[in-house]
Amino acid sequence: MISPKYSLTHYYLGTKTLSTAKQAPHVVNLYLDYNCPFSAKLFLKLYSKVIPQLQSQKPDQFQFVYVNVIQPWHTNSTLLNEFSLAYSKLLREQHQGNEQEKFWNLSKVLFENKEKFYDNSNIDLNRNEIYKQIYDVVSSKLDLGVGKDELLNELIIKAGGEPSNSGNGATTDVKYFTRYLRTVGVHVTPTVTVDGIVDDSVSSGSSEDELVRVFENKL
Numbered sequence: 001m002i003s004p005k006y007s008l009t010h011y012y013l014g015t016k017t018l019s020t021a022k023q024a025p026h027v028v029n030l031y032l033d034y035n036c037p038f039s040a041k042l043f044l045k046l047y048s049k050v051i052p053q054l055q056s057q058k059p060d061q062f063q064f065v066y067v068n069v070i071q072p073w074h075t076n077s078t079l080l081n082e083f084s085l086a087y088s089k090l091l092r093e094q095h096q097g098n099e100q101e102k103f104w105n106l107s108k109v110l111f112e113n114k115e116k117f118y119d120n121s122n123i124d125l126n127r128n129e130i131y132k133q134i135y136d137v138v139s140s141k142l143d144l145g146v147g148k149d150e151l152l153n154e155l156i157i158k159a160g161g162e163p164s165n166s167g168n169g170a171t172t173d174v175k176y177f178t179r180y181l182r183t184v185g186v187h188v189t190p191t192v193t194v195d196g197i198v199d200d201s202v203s204s205g206s207s208e209d210e211l212v213r214v215f216e217n218k219l
Contacts, residue, residue, distance in 0.1 A: 001027050001065055002180060008095075009088040009103035012051060012064040021060040026218055031067045031181070031191040032107075034081060035074035035118070039190045040111035041204040047108055049208040054215055062215060066107060068177045069189050076117040076130065080110055081177075082170035083134045086154035089173065090146050102145060109141045110134075131155045194218055 002010060013025065030046070032039035046064070054062055068081045087106055091099040115121060116137055122130055135148055144151070154169030167174075181187075192202040194215075201214050 001029065001063075002067060003176070005092075006088070008092045008099045010066045010068075012066075012100060012104065013060060014100055017060060018063075023061075025061050025063040026195055027193075028062055028064045028215070029067050029193045029196075030064060031069050031186045031189055031193075033069045033071045033074065033077050033189040034084065034107070034110045035077040035114060036071060036189045037114065038204040039069075040114050042190045042192075042202070043107065043111050045204075045206075045208050045211060047104060050211045050215070053208075053212055058216065058219065061219060066104070067180070067186075068173075069181060069186070069191075070174065070178065071189060075119065076122070078174075079127065079130050080117060080134060082155060082168065082174060083131060083138075083151075084110065085173040085177075086168070086170040087144065087146065087151060089169065090151065090154065094146070096145050105142055106138060106144070109138050113137050113141075128156050 007015065018025070030043065032043055034040075051062075051064055068084060070081050071077045084103075084106060088099075088103050091102055096102075117130075117134070122133060125133060131152055135152060138144065139148070157168060184193075186193075186198075190202075190204060192199050194202075195218075199214070202211065206214070
């Protein structure tokens with residue numbers, strides 16, 4: 001499982017929920033890329049129906065964990081994941097409440113609008129303009145609870161001065177997830193592990209009902 005640092009945003013079940021659980025839940029890591037159409041198919045099925053149904057029928061028995069994966073052949077993948085990580089960083093710092101729901105809803109909107117960030121969709125925009133585009137797309141669908149300037153200040157690369165390659169407010173988290181992925185050897189998206197073991201039966205092509213049965217069979 002990824003660092004507890006991210007438990008407030010990337011873990012589906014919060015500590016308050018788990019405090020009343022009778023036993024530790026099975027840990028399901030979702031290795032997903034915002035620019036991957038198959039990641040989108042799987043995430044939207046899981047988030048819209050599968051996870052809520054499991055939580056209703058088998059309460060607190062599965063801890064789903066979102067793992068940011070940057071696929072470098074999708075240039076916008078880096079920028080989308082930076083946006084996600086900068087947003088989750090601010091959520092953790094500000095403790096507004098419902099941080100998990102806000103992060104997962106952001107991911108939902110990004111996946112639903114993935115085509116707007118395909119290679120040829122915004123080819124005329126520079127890096128900073130794409131950050132602004134992501135904000136405009138997301139904020140038109142979702143109340144982020146974080147101001148535009150505050151979020152973009154975490155991301156925008158400042159012009160001028162001495163040449164610098166220090167990155168932005170998301171760089172530390174990008175490095176963490178990159179190292180984590182190298183350690184566990186995950187390269188393909190989507191990849192799903194259950195209690196640390198890759199489960200190829202969890203497929204983006206499966207129906208919601210089939211996915212529910214796959215997870216129920218783990219109990």
